[in-house]
Amino acid sequence: MNNVQYSVVASVYKSENSLRLLHERLSAVFNSLNSSWELILVNDCSPDKSWNVCKELALKDSRVIAINLDNNFGQHCAAMCGFAHAKGEYVITMDDDLQHPPEEIKKLAKTIKDGGYSVVYGQYKSRKYRWYKNIPSIVLNKLISRITGGGYIATTFRIMKGSVAEKLTGFKQHRAIVDVLIKDIVNTRYVGHVTVEHHEREIGGSSYTYRKLAAHAMNMIFNYTVWPLRLATFLGLVLSALSIVLALYYFLDYFINSTPVAGFTTLAVIMAFLFGVILFVLGIIGEYMGRMYMGINQKPQYSVKEIYKKNN
Numbered sequence: 001m002n003n004v005q006y007s008v009v010a011s012v013y014k015s016e017n018s019l020r021l022l023h024e025r026l027s028a029v030f031n032s033l034n035s036s037w038e039l040i041l042v043n044d045c046s047p048d049k050s051w052n053v054c055k056e057l058a059l060k061d062s063r064v065i066a067i068n069l070d071n072n073f074g075q076h077c078a079a080m081c082g083f084a085h086a087k088g089e090y091v092i093t094m095d096d097d098l099q100h101p102p103e104e105i106k107k108l109a110k111t112i113k114d115g116g117y118s119v120v121y122g123q124y125k126s127r128k129y130r131w132y133k134n135i136p137s138i139v140l141n142k143l144i145s146r147i148t149g150g151g152y153i154a155t156t157f158r159i160m161k162g163s164v165a166e167k168l169t170g171f172k173q174h175r176a177i178v179d180v181l182i183k184d185i186v187n188t189r190y191v192g193h194v195t196v197e198h199h200e201r202e203i204g205g206s207s208y209t210y211r212k213l214a215a216h217a218m219n220m221i222f223n224y225t226v227w228p229l230r231l232a233t234f235l236g237l238v239l240s241a242l243s244i245v246l247a248l249y250y251f252l253d254y255f256i257n258s259t260p261v262a263g264f265t266t267l268a269v270i271m272a273f274l275f276g277v278i279l280f281v282l283g284i285i286g287e288y289m290g291r292m293y294m295g296i297n298q299k300p301q302y303s304v305k306e307i308y309k310k311n312n
Helices: 019-033 050-060 075-085 102-115 131-148 162-168 178-185 210-224 227-257 263-296
Strands: 006-012 037-043 064-069 090-093 119-124 158-161 191-196 304-309
Touching (some): 006 075, 006 102, 019 037, 019 050, 019 102, 037 075, 064 075, 075 178, 090 102, 090 162, 102 158
Parallel strands (some): 006 090, 037 064, 119 191
Antiparallel strands (some): 090 158, 119 158
16 A cells, blocks of 8 residues: 655755755645655755765654665656656656755645646746856756647646656656657646745755757757757758759859859859758758667666665
């Protein structure tokens, strides 16, 4: 029998000073809800002492599971690892730095139950990132919304039914994006939203650099879309059309105004036309290759090094 009502999954990276407080506040929240719960801490190869704190919490509290990954696989893949070990009727994902207030879990839980949703996202009243981090964060959220086609803003503060988390574990692709996968198994009408607080990070600093944000955006574009390939196809068509227009212009100018056509002009037209055709053909081939690549990529989603859990 599964007696766990809520599983909280937190990807851990550079949070050695906030994990104990996270555990303490989560305990208070679920005690007030009179609900059984578990906390799954997935250490994403953090360079600080976060893993030591994870082990400490796991050995003190049987409700805590500490998982250490062999390498840094990213927040979403670490969450996928957490899903594989979650036993709750509902699974909650949240950041490890307390910018997602544990007390706001009550709003998520109430909304998913009362609304009959499969997934509920917490929507921030206002983002408490630094102004220079707000812009790329908004762009990334818009990009996810565009890729999913759902028209909604996805955040990492979410709650889902345990059955949804279980289905997510069936996706084994490298560099998974949780919200894009949710789109494939949950219809938009079963996705809810609730306004929540978003606090400033008071302990430690953000682990998301511009480089990581850019890499995350590239992963979403190249792993889940064929936009770059279609851009190449479009570019090839445009260049081909321009070369034809240019050729007609010089042709008419020659016969109407008797303007001689220089040799370099002919060469430029031919080169533009050929480059356009080449890009067009490469775009078509790339369209198929991209789809095959996304299907056969077998790099590991994550690799578990060790797991700590206190025996009851």
